[in-house]
Amino acid sequence: MATLSVDLEVQAQATRAAARQLAQWSGADRQRLLSAIATTLEQEAPRILAANQADCEAATTEGIAPALYARLKLDADKLAAAIAGVRDLAQLPDPLGQIQIDRELDEGLILQRLTCPVGVLGVIFEARPDAVIQIASLAIKSGNGAILKGGREAICSCQAIVAAIAQALAEQQAPVEAIRLLTSREETLALLKLDRYVDLIIPRGSNSFVRFVQDNTHIPVLGHADGICHLYVDQAAAIEKTVTITVDAKTQYPAACNAIETLLIHEAIAPQFLPVVAAALHEKGVSLRGDAAAQTIVPMEAATEEDWRTEYSDLVLAVRLVPSLDAAIAHINEYGSGHTDAIATEDAAAAAQFFSQVDSAGVYHNCSTRFADGFRYGFGAEVGISTQKLPPRGPVGLEGLVTYKYVLSGDGQIAATYSGAQAKPFLHRDR
Amino acid sequence: MATLSVDLEVQAQATRAAARQLAQWSGADRQRLLSAIATTLEQEAPRILAANQADCEAATTEGIAPALYARLKLDADKLAAAIAGVRDLAQLPDPLGQIQIDRELDEGLILQRLTCPVGVLGVIFEARPDAVIQIASLAIKSGNGAILKGGREAICSCQAIVAAIAQALAEQQAPVEAIRLLTSREETLALLKLDRYVDLIIPRGSNSFVRFVQDNTHIPVLGHADGICHLYVDQAAAIEKTVTITVDAKTQYPAACNAIETLLIHEAIAPQFLPVVAAALHEKGVSLRGDAAAQTIVPMEAATEEDWRTEYSDLVLAVRLVPSLDAAIAHINEYGSGHTDAIATEDAAAAAQFFSQVDSAGVYHNCSTRFADGFRYGFGAEVGISTQKLPPRGPVGLEGLVTYKYVLSGDGQIAATYSGAQAKPFLHRDR
Structure with missing residues (x-):
């Protein structure tokens, strides 16, 4: 060695x-x-x-x-x-x-x-x-x-x-x-x-x-381990549109990191929404695993705490009912991987709160999480997708392979000129 | 615990x-x-x-x-x-x-x-x-x-x-x-x-x-340990101007991380430059430690390999003669800390090569390294100075305390529309 x-x-x-x-x-x-x-x-x-x-x-x-x-x-x-x-x-x-x-x-x-x-x-x-x-x-x-x-x-x-x-x-x-x-x-x-x-x-x-x-390294790593993405169906969601988004986000390519793993549904809309989406997902071969509240509306396997932390990468979807937008945001920040999370709602204020409070690289409103991709974002190339907090974050194009340096050119300038009682002020004029 | x-x-x-x-x-x-x-x-x-x-x-x-x-x-x-x-x-x-x-x-x-x-x-x-x-x-x-x-x-x-x-x-x-x-x-x-x-x-x-x-942490760290900055005096340096820069870069605030610790001098200009700069530095109380070639020109303490890696943070300066610009760049990339390094020269091509090949957050031409500072750069605030390769690098202002998120807003769009044989092309139109 x-x-x-x-x-x-x-x-x-x-x-x-x-x-x-x-x-x-x-x-x-x-x-x-x-x-x-x-x-x-x-x-x-x-x-x-x-x-x-x-x-x-x-x-x-x-x-x-x-x-x-x-x-x-x-x-x-x-x-x-x-x-x-x-x-x-x-x-x-x-x-x-x-x-x-x-x-x-x-x-x-x-x-x-x-x-x-x-x-x-x-x-x-x-x-x-x-x-x-x-x-x-x-x-x-x-x-x-x-x-x-x-x-x-x-x-x-x-x-x-x-x-x-x-x-x-x-x-x-x-x-x-x-x-x-x-x-x-x-x-x-x-x-x-x-x-x-x-x-x-x-x-x-x-x-x-x-x-x-x-x-196993101290060198910076560009990439992500988990992609645990969520779709939160707000009480003000449009049902038909949201069913379409759910099916796409889960089934269009289930092995992708930007496919959803957990569906959070506001309890006020669950009785209307859950039966419809369950039928549409069933048609695509998706198995559901729900909490107790979801199971009272549609029969499905029981979800455990472990399900909220699982990236299935397969035609399986966890379902949880939540009492509020706040509860949905808390669930995502607790169990998510900071990759991409979406809200379905016709309420602009709810979308704005979701954008602001969900700590993920991508926060989406009324569209599929499957758009999280460097080519779809128009970067021309994708080096990877990062779920860390600091930049580069989310889908990373060529930008992630470059850094910058500060180049300062003068003709004899020294710091003493700009210091002390007789300090000359800086111009700081952008060119 | x-x-x-x-x-x-x-x-x-x-x-x-x-x-x-x-x-x-x-x-x-x-x-x-x-x-x-x-x-x-x-x-x-x-x-x-x-x-x-x-x-x-x-x-x-x-x-x-x-x-x-x-x-x-x-x-x-x-x-x-x-x-x-x-x-x-x-x-x-x-x-x-x-x-x-x-x-x-x-x-x-x-x-x-x-x-x-x-x-x-x-x-x-x-x-x-x-x-x-x-x-x-x-x-x-x-x-x-x-x-x-x-x-x-x-x-x-x-x-x-x-x-x-x-x-x-x-x-x-x-x-x-x-x-x-x-x-x-x-x-x-x-x-x-x-x-x-x-x-x-x-x-x-x-x-x-x-x-x-x-x-001792896996959390990203904003800061730097060492500030081993260099001034390289090229064979085409203007002597008087360069002496002024050297004195400022070493003595204006010797404890600062952006003060120089090593002076590299092209051997062709050393016989003219070194005696003059040594006298000017001596006047400011600076002790020199030189390699064998420097010692033949001006008597000074001998420098050891360890000196090239030392941040004195004091009125001490290591001096080394180099046969070429390439040798100076190699020394800086080997012993430097990636903070700020300067070249003194009237040769624009030499400055350009120095800018391109020195792997430091700041590369300077004909000015003091002491300018490496968030306030002097006009950032209004300085959070720290980073010597890592990836951004944020160099003096970091408020920009270093923010990240970004991707916010995607739609009205029911799904990935399937843009995939497969009938794929709709993306617009990718910047607004």
């Missing part, structure tokens, strides 16, 4: 140095680089698909779970879609060098706040080889280096993809070490300890996997 | 609930509240100063260090300055409810990204009772609750100040529990473990104290 960490540290230093070079490339040059990568990936498609075939065969021999197999399998369509994603990304505006503040502190003393790359991303993902293509291209677009650690089962696929990317980088005279692939399991933990060389960890995988990553 | 944690958890929950109420106050109302707090602090000044007198006497009996005593001592002028700070803060623009994104995803489906409070701040500080006034008012301005843990030696002063603030809150019908004071040492560690109820930790104190806080 000691040797491994030292090796990895040396490699990570090289990635950081390569990233620093990449950061100096212009936006147009990084755009061309991404186009070249897309072209090389297309040329190397047969090799990549063959490597994936080898991974799939080995995984089948080892008895891989069907869901994991589906994520591992890379067919020509999935690869073409990933490559199209690289071309789309190339076209997005350059996230670097954006001027956030441009201020004259005094005559000739100019302060600018400019976006710049974070540095080196540590990306750990299970199975999915197409994630390598996506993450590597996001890193290059944002001028970052990336150290990628793929699942053991996808090792041949990942190596073939990274070899193609490296070839494109070399052909374009770009720093090849900017994108690096790790393949051994021991390296995951070592990567999480590389505080000095890795600036941001992006985990892609199951809830428990993300939680493991969060618990 | 178990009981203490439970108590503290209950208290923290109450602070969170109070903060949620405060967050609903309008900007104008929070402004009025701050004015009322300033007035009450003025009225209670005799009581506060007497309490501080008691703290100072107890500290003297216990043989407090002079530097700590200076920070503990609150005289009428210092108190008046702190109260004036509250009035200034009241006048700043409201940091809440700012619209960062305003986008029509589709007809009638409106996405807004709005700034909102972080929630509850955990603030831990040594000695300085005036910090209570500053932090409590920053918290109220930004709609946050605050749990304050002051040093044991300042206990009477802190209690008197918080009592005055609580009185003003009560008189204005504001949630009194939004600002809470902890006083026992055991509570510090317990506070650092309150992930569920505290959203941001702000430590105020020595480097080792901040490092202790960073190492």
Whole structure:
């Protein structure tokens, strides 16, 4: 382990140095680089698909779970879609060098706040080889280096993809070490300890996997473990519209993190609403688990305290009746995961209170929680969804891969001039 | 300890609930509240100063260090300055409810990204009772609750100040529990473990104290441990101008985190520059510690590897000769703390390379590092200076105490409409 960490540290230093070079490339040059990568990936498609075939065969021999197999399998369509994603990304505006503040502190003393790359991303993902293509291209677009650690089962696929990317980088005279692939399991933990060389960890995988990553690193983590989303049906909800929203939020893609897990219903509207929504959900194959009050209106399995904390990721929905908007907000803040929560109501004041008091990254009114997504928000790319309180929060686009620095340019200015009894005042004039 | 944690958890929950109420106050109302707090602090000044007198006497009996005593001592002028700070803060623009994104995803489906409070701040500080006034008012301005843990030696002063603030809150019908004071040492560690109820930790104190806080919490920490700032004197530096900058950056306030600790000099200019700057620094009482090459030009104590990693916070300056700009950048990225680093040069290309490749929150050209400060940047208030890579970075104003949420308003829109073969395209039209 000691040797491994030292090796990895040396490699990570090289990635950081390569990233620093990449950061100096212009936006147009990084755009061309991404186009070249897309072209090389297309040329190397047969090799990549063959490597994936080898991974799939080995995984089948080892008895891989069907869901994991589906994520591992890379067919020509999935690869073409990933490559199209690289071309789309190339076209997005350059996230670097954006001027956030441009201020004259005094005559000739100019302060600018400019976006710049974070540095080196540590990306750990299970199975999915197409994630390598996506993450590597996001890193290059944002001028970052990336150290990628793929699942053991996808090792041949990942190596073939990274070899193609490296070839494109070399052909374009770009720093090849900017994108690096790790393949051994021991390296995951070592990567999480590389505080000095890795600036941001992006985990892609199951809830428990993300939680493991969060618990084992001091490096900032972009992502979320749980997605326990709620729909609260207010007493002033429009029933038909709300039934449609409920069905979409639960069933349109139940495995998504932005699908609802708990339906809270104001007790005044429950006798009218619950039977209708229960029938509509039943038709889609959803099982309900309710508290005692809900069970008196529609027969369903009993929910326990544990249900309020569960992300089913499946066609199961917990149902709880609440006496008030306040009680609904309290339930969401207590049991939710801060992802996305919605209110259905025709009462604007109730919606405003919900917006203000629910502590979640997304607070919605009269629409499905399934809109919580970087592409749907118009970000062009999604790096992840964060449920932490501090920014970046919610669906995170390229913005999440850049930071900023303060650049101050003068011609000999010193602090003493602006201090003490004879202090010259600052101008603080935005330009 | 178990009981203490439970108590503290209950208290923290109450602070969170109070903060949620405060967050609903309008900007104008929070402004009025701050004015009322300033007035009450003025009225209670005799009581506060007497309490501080008691703290100072107890500290003297216990043989407090002079530097700590200076920070503990609150005289009428210092108190008046702190109260004036509250009035200034009241006048700043409201940091809440700012619209960062305003986008029509589709007809009638409106996405807004709005700034909102972080929630509850955990603030831990040594000695300085005036910090209570500053932090409590920053918290109220930004709609946050605050749990304050002051040093044991300042206990009477802190209690008197918080009592005055609580009185003003009560008189204005504001949630009194939004600002809470902890006083026992055991509570510090317990506070650092309150992930569920505290959203941001702000430590105020020595480097080792901040490092202790960073190492003992999973809650995000706003602050920095070290301030190891550099000035690099390029071969194309203007000597006279650069001497003035060097003297200011080292001596204008040597204990500040933005004072320089190491002077890097290009070996081509060192024979001309070093004797002049050494004489100017000597006049200000600065001791130099140089590498072998520097010592051949001007006699000085020898620097060791340890010196490059040391924040002297005193009239001591390490000196190293470097063969190139690249070497200077490498030194800064290796030994620096990512705070603020400057280049002195008349060569614009050298400055541009320095700006791009030095990984620090502040990169300066031809001016003193001492400008790295929220007030000097025109932020009106400074919450702290962050040396982490991700935002908020550098001097952090009120912006560091707010986050954002995505607010999506519709009239029954569902994701299914925008999915599959018949998918309706999104508008993504910024308003």
